[in-house]
Amino acid sequence: MNCDEIKLNGEINFTRRHPCDEIDATLNNRQLLELDCVNQKEYHRFSLKKNSKALATSSNFILAFESPSTLILFDKKNPLRSIDTKGNKVWDICWSETIKIFLIAGKKLQIYDIIHDELVDTSIENPQNGSDIWSVTSYLHDVLLLDNDGFIKRYSCPSFKLKASWPEKVYLQENNDTGAAQIRLNNIGILAMSINQEDLHWRIDLFDVRMQRIHCGIPLTNNGTADLWDIPFISLNNNEWLVMDLRSMPQMLLLVDKNGKIQQQVERGGSNVALMGRTYLVLRDSTGLQLYKVSQES
Template sequence: MSTIRCTVTNCRCISRALCYVCHENFCREHFDVHDHSYNSLLKSLNDKIKDFDDRLEDFNNEELIENCYEKLDKWRDDCYKTIDQLYAKKCQEIKRRFHENIDRRQERIVQLQTKVTNLLQEEDVTKTSVNSLLIDVEGLEEEMNKLEQIILHIDIQPLILDNKTITIEEINTTHFNLTQITHPYHSIDCSNHLSKPLASNEQYLLIYRMQNLCLIDRELTLVKQVSWSHNRIWDTCWSSTLNCFIILAHYEVYLLNIDNMSIERVETVFRRNWWSCTCSESSLFLSTYEHSSSIMEFCLQPSIEFIKEWKSPLTCRKDEFIKDIVYNNQTIAITIFNKKTFRKRFELKSLRKFDLLWSLDLDIRGECHNTLRCCSLPDNQWLLTDFDNQRLFHIRNDGKLKTIYPYPTTPWYINLFTSNILVISTQTSVNFHKI
C-alpha cells in the first residue's frame, strides 16, 4: 500500500492521485480542489483571451488611424498644390518669353516706321540716311528670320517618388521616454543673447542663428538662410495653408517664404505687443504680452484678416500673462503666469467654444521672466519647458502630470521636429534629441 502523503500542507491523508500537469500527489479531497482550481484558471484565461479578441476588434476602428489618413491626404493635397503652382509658373514663363520676343520686334518695327515717316517729311533726304535705314531694315529682317526659327524646348525631369518618401513608424505613446534627454546627439552653436524660437514643418526646422533665419533639413544640414534685420523675434510657427513660416517680431508679423527665402511684413495685422503665435488649418492666433493677455484670431485666406479677440477672463485672470499658445487637434494649449502669486499653470481649451477642457497647476519656482514654452507630442500629449529650474514637464492627454525630466541647461523653446527628433533651444545652442 502507498505511504505517500498528500502534498497539501497540514494534510495527513495518504495520496490517492497523481496530477500529471504539476506532478504533485493529492488525497481524494484535495485532488478535486486542485483539479477545480485548474479548471477555474483555464476559464479565467479563456475569458482574458476573449477580452483580447474584443480589444483587437476595437483596433479595427478607423478612428485609430484616421489621423494617419489625414496626414497622407494633406501630403497629397500639398503635392498637388505644389505641382499646380509649378505648372502655372512655367505656363507664365512660356507666355512671357514668347511675348518678350514679339514685343522686342514690334518695338523695333515702330522705331523704323517712325524713322521712315520722318525721312519722308524731310526735304533734304541724303544717301547716308537712306543707307542707314537700309541697314536697319536688313537687321530687322535678320531678326525676323531668327524669330521664325526659334522654338521653345521644354526639358521635364520626371517626378521621382519612392517608398522612402513616406515612412511609417510605430510610436508607443505610453512608453514615451526622455531618460536620455541629458545627452543630445547633435547641437548647433547659437551663441547670442536673443531668444531662440523654433518652428518646423515636415521638411524643415526654422532656427535663428547669428542674425540669420536658417532652415535645417532632416539630416540636420543647413540648406537655406536669409539675413534678419527686423525687431527681436519672440515666436515663430508654420502655416501649411500659406506654405510659409510666420514670424512674430514684437509689434510686427512677418511671412518667410521657404522657396525664395523672401521676408514680407503682414500689413493687415495691427500693431500690438505680441508674444506668441500658432496656426490651425484656417486661422492664425496671436497672444499679447500684457496684464490679462488677449488672444487674437486672424483668418489665413483669402488674406490675413482679423476675426475676433478673446479677452480675460476667458484667456486668463487679472494680473496674469499668457506665456505661450500652441494649436493641436482643434484645441489650443496655453501656459499662464500670475504676476502676483508667481504661480504657473497649463490649460487646454476647445477651439470651437474656447471652453476649458482641463487645467494643471505647475510646481515651478521663480518669476518666469523668460519662457514657459510647450510643444505637442503624439497622442495629444504635451512637453513644457521650465526655464527657471532647468526641467521638462511631460503632461498626459488627460491633463495629468506624467514625468518631470531634469535638463542639463536652461531650456528656452521646444519643438518636435518629425516624429522622433525633439529640439530644444538654450542660451548657447540648439540641441537635438532622439526619442
C-alpha cells in the same frame, strides 16, 4: 470650408492638401515620446552666437532666430541659409503644416516660404497699441496671435482677415491669474495656453474655438519662484504637451497629459524645444541647438 485664395502679394502660390489628410496622418502614427533620449549623446549640434529663444520645426527643417535680426534655416545636419528679418525682432515662430510656411512673430507678422526662399510681410503689424506679437500658433487655415497686452486674435490664413478677438479678461481667472505667455494649437484645433498665476506658479489651460475654457491645468512649477515671463511648450498628439519648466530647480523637461498631469520628466535646461517630425527632438540652450533621436527614421 474656408476658401481663402492661396496667394500672397501676387507672387507666392501654395498647393493645398485636404486638411483631414494631415489629421489622419497624425492620429494614425502616434508614438510615445521617451524623454530619456536627452540623456543620450546628441545626434547633431549646431552652435548659435546669441541665446534667443524663438524656434520652430517642420518634419525636415529647423528655423531659429538669432538676435538682432537673422533667421537661420537648418536641416538635420547642416545650416542651409540665413534670412534677414528686415529689422523684425522675433519672439516666436510656428510652422503651418497646411500651407507649408513658417509664421514669424515680432513687431509684425511675417511668413517665410522655404521653397521660394522668400520672407514676406503680412498686413498684420503692431496689432494693439504698438505692442509686440508675443506668440503665434496655427491650425489648418487659422492663425492665432497673442500680443504682450494680452489680446488674442484669430485670423484666416493666408488672407489674414480678422475672425475674432479676445481680451485677457476672457481667458484669465479673476483674482488668480496675471497673464498668458504662450499659445499653441494642437492637431485637433484645441488651444493650449501657458498662464501665470498670482502665486507665480504656471499652468496650461485648454480652450475651444470660442475661447471657452474646457480644462484648467494644475500648477507645473512647484517652487513658486517663477520670475521669468515665459514657459515654452509644444503640442503633441492626443492633447499631450511637452513643456520646458524654466523656473523649477533644477530646470525640467516635462511630458504633460490632457489632464495637466506630468507623465514623464527629466532634468534638462534650455530656452525652447521642438519636434522635427517624429524622429528628432530639438533643444535650444545658451550654446545653440541639439538634436536627439527619439525614433528610427522610416
